[in-house]
Amino acid sequence: MKNINWYYPVSLSETSSLLEKESVVIHGGGTNLSGRDLSSVEGIICLKHLGLDSVKLNDETIEIGATSTYADVVKALPPEHILVKCLKNAANTPCRNKITLGGSIAFVPTWSDLIAALLALDAKLILAGKNQGELSLEDYLAKKDLYKKNLITAVKFKNIPHRSAHYRDAKTVNDMALFSVTVLLELDADVITSAKAYIVGTKELITRLPEVEAYLQGKAKADIDEKVIEDLVNVEIIGSRITDPDYMSLKAKIQTARTIISALEGD
Amino acid sequence: MEARLNVNGKAVKVEFAPEELLLDTLRNHGFTEVKSGCKEGECGACIVLLNGKPINSCLTFTAAVLEEDKLLTVKGIGNLHEPHVIQQAFVDIGAVQCGFCTPGIVLASYALLKNNPRPSDEEVKKAMDGNLCRCTGYVKIVEAVKLAAERLQKK
């Protein structure tokens, strides 16, 4: 078995040149990498010296370094923030101490609790390397292959008042979600001015629900008919642990409607 | 590869393969109190504290642990002759049955109480959401952590 070289770059430019090498992978938290077959890996780039682990909050923006862990984010942001709601039960405590935002964006599984929240926040990624600069998360996910040699250094999004809710369909509290529903609402008085709704774990992996979002526009809680929302949700839930796909589709409808009501009700 | 790890306050010279997991490195260097239960980050028997935070050593590359990182195993917080308040509370309440999960749970509790000296039952349970125990049903474990919290407050 070939010997794997470990690299500990101290600057972004050093990291970028390392990324140009053949068969290198990035080590963020390591929880995903440690379970993988490394027989074709020649180099591992450890990001610990780069100082990318801070969470910066101001009135306008929130910027989270890519090696911030789920635990870091849950601690740094207010409890009603959508990211806190999504991440606090994502994986167990020791895993939340290691899973990084950067790692979870670079690899999005069907059980991701993170990705929908970031999309709902219109998050932008800050990349270092060949195509460095800012890029919307949506664009990144659509053209991932283009950015294989880039390093995500941070995620940023606007610090807007919002209400949110996150539902994860799982067998135990910290089980990997079979699917999840993420809802972010902006309101004026109690009327919805903007709605973002996603289901993760579908055939497309991430499914945005534009018809549901359109339905919610301008409505208050009393105006919402859960049945209408249910009828607007038609997704296929996939994944190796799904034993009854038709049931899951039905559940996705019901839980989407409920998650929206939950978001409206606030904490 | 070779490195120096700071384990329980002491520098330890370790030799390891590049893809080796911290769990195996620690056990190979005598720290057998760190247990291997599943090697997939679910059971928590392999939990050690890294700079005060519980992590699964079975999901951690030794090569990613730096010399300035501080590792703590269950022997680093107390021993047979001078057990930690938490360890003694587990003994007193009867929260130890087979004991295989105990080092990981004791460390998870230690980290919890350092950050939250007066946790509610829910907060205790949440702090242990990465620890599997098949013997106790968790009831006495939660009681033991609450008792330890009480005793630590009195000190």
Place this chain on the structure above:
Amino acid sequence: MKKYTTVGKPEKKVDSLSLATGSSKFVDDFELIDALHCKLVYSPYAYAEIIDIDDSKVRALDGVVDVLHYKNVKQILHTSAGQGFPEPSPYDCLIFDSIMRFVGDRVAMVIADSEKIAEQAAKLLNVKYKIMEPLFDPEKAMDPESPKLHDASHAYPIGAKYDADRNLAAEVEISFGDMKKGEEAADFIIDETYHAHYGQHCAIEPHSVKTMFDEMGRLVIISSTQVPFHVRRIVAQACDYPLKKIRVIKPRIGGGFGSKQEVFLEPLAALASIRHKRPARLIISRAEVFQCSRTRHPIRVRLRTGVKNDGEITSLEMDSLLNSGAYGSHALTVLSNCGSKVLPLFNKIENMRFLGRSVYTNLPVGGAYRGYGATQGYMALNQHFDIITRRLDLDLPEYIKKWHIQEGETSGVFEALGEGKDGVPQIVNSCKLDECIDICIKEIDWYNKRDKKIKNGDKVRGVGLAVSMQGSAIPLVDMAAAYMKMNEDGSFNMNIGATDIGTGSDTILAQIAAEVLGIPLDKIIVYSSDTDRTPFDVGAYASSTTYLSGRAVQKCANKIKKQILGVAAEMMNAELDDLYVEESEVFDKKQKTSKTYSEICCYSLYDKNQFQIQAEASEVVEQSPPPFMCQTAEVEVDTKTGDVKLLEFVSAVDCGQAINPQLAEGQVEGATVNGIAYAMTEEYIFSDKGNLLNKGFKSYKIPTAADIPPMKSYVVESHEESGPFGAKSVSEIGINGPMPAIANAIYDAIGVRMYAAPFTPEKVYRAMQKQLKT
């Protein structure tokens, strides 16, 4: 209740501190020098014959020492079941066979200088298979056109019924009275079929063995086992190695629950050491534990009862079909227990028939698992009571109180159904089931919730109840022994074969000895489970340790006490009748003198008429007094999605005198949570080719502390005259009630009967839909 000095007290477990500080050694903590590392290669096919194995590439790899398989290992038929000899299980397995009977069956074992090399080498084994049509459905196993998985030569050493032509691994049939008359006397018949499914023990420590030669050239096996003495014997048999050259030691082990009442890895590691004269290490991965070790036996239980309008059951027929998997380990005994631990509960049924069959399938192998057939039987019986009482609008708790076995009563089932042999008749001496029921219905607030269908938005609530009994050891079959000797500071060494698997038996047994001798617990130095240094004990199973090993210890301690009194009498020139023991001293009530234990022992070791105060005792029991339990559950069912949330769970157990109430509670709590998980989230998912798909904790879900419902557990004390200080067992029974109690609660909430678990949202939803259509 009697007052004791250490019995009945929550004494701290003797090994707790050592475990909590990480000092205790488990198998993999013992250092080996120059060890061989063993890696197993498994069959990818459910049913196949190995035509040829080409191990040349494996042997060519640097660092590989050997490869074992059917071509180079003696073919000695045996059972892996850790039971008394001759085992009541068929001799149907070989260390390495050329026939593979399930995905996960053992093809070969690579032995190498390192774990890494062994893993690499295992991939290089070249195996040619002839794939055969597998059998997965136990209901079809006995059909003439089904593939035959074993042959007649795999029969039982004890001559129990075995029919390889019908894939029949075991068959048991008993009956009393006249079934036809019984049914005719009934006003109606309730005939229902229930299913108990696959489950895995999930002991956090995987099965682990280390073998080595000691300085005298004897083979030492350090194993994570519940049955060290059975390990020694089966290794000697299967490896054709002299038993006198084998020593088995059980160190601390990380849980068993029945999974380690099995001898399937030790012969492999032993062979590696025997052939290459080096220590060997064999520790299986979590995936291997799930697929290739042992599981709970799935059992389909059909209950057919004739019932009168006043509730009297005039006839009961239990027809159980046990899926043994690829091999027949425990196939007869678990099957028997499905009837023997369940049917005596309602002992007034005059017409009764139990027909049980265990069949082979090309699926993972069932073995011992806490509850041991009773769990599966109670899934059926408790739901059946629920159905009967609802049909007749009777109160379930009162119904059970009216008809269950009472103190002073017996059941014909005790004698009729044994474990491979005849059963043993017995009278129930202690039974506080009524008190247990009262506690459970009070704590769950039964009458304010039952049949009320209390709503909470889309959700509706219900309560359910289940009762059970188990046993305490296997009468006339199992034996335990103890040895004690005294030291000059008044302390005692106690060497026992009994196996502490985390249950605290070292502590309990020491408490019993300490109580007899009137000394504090810390004056007993316990050493257990070493086939060289401790006397025989069958091991930790059948809930036998407190009752059977406890009686052996009590007997032994009494012999010691007699010797102490004899020496004291000599020292004080006293009459034996005037002496009594209290707090490590012997008092002469007539002369008003006393001697401390220390003084007595020094005298006996050094002074006059010197001898070592020591004793041994063995015990075989003549009955198996059942503990009794009631459990109640409150659930909330989401009528739109089928999600079931457990709001509260209450358990109350009558285990006789709890030797250590803290440890007894711990057993109840642990067994209950295990039972709840088995009912709610645990299941084996197979591909259509018989491959287990969910082989890890990520996909086979058991709860963490964050998942447990609010729970209350109560120990109700009774006094079992035949037990040590009145004790019965407590370690298994708690796992029997959750599944039926929760099923009954779900029915109470939504009127849907769940005949099979786990009660996942999709299963409950589908059951609701099915009901709507009918």
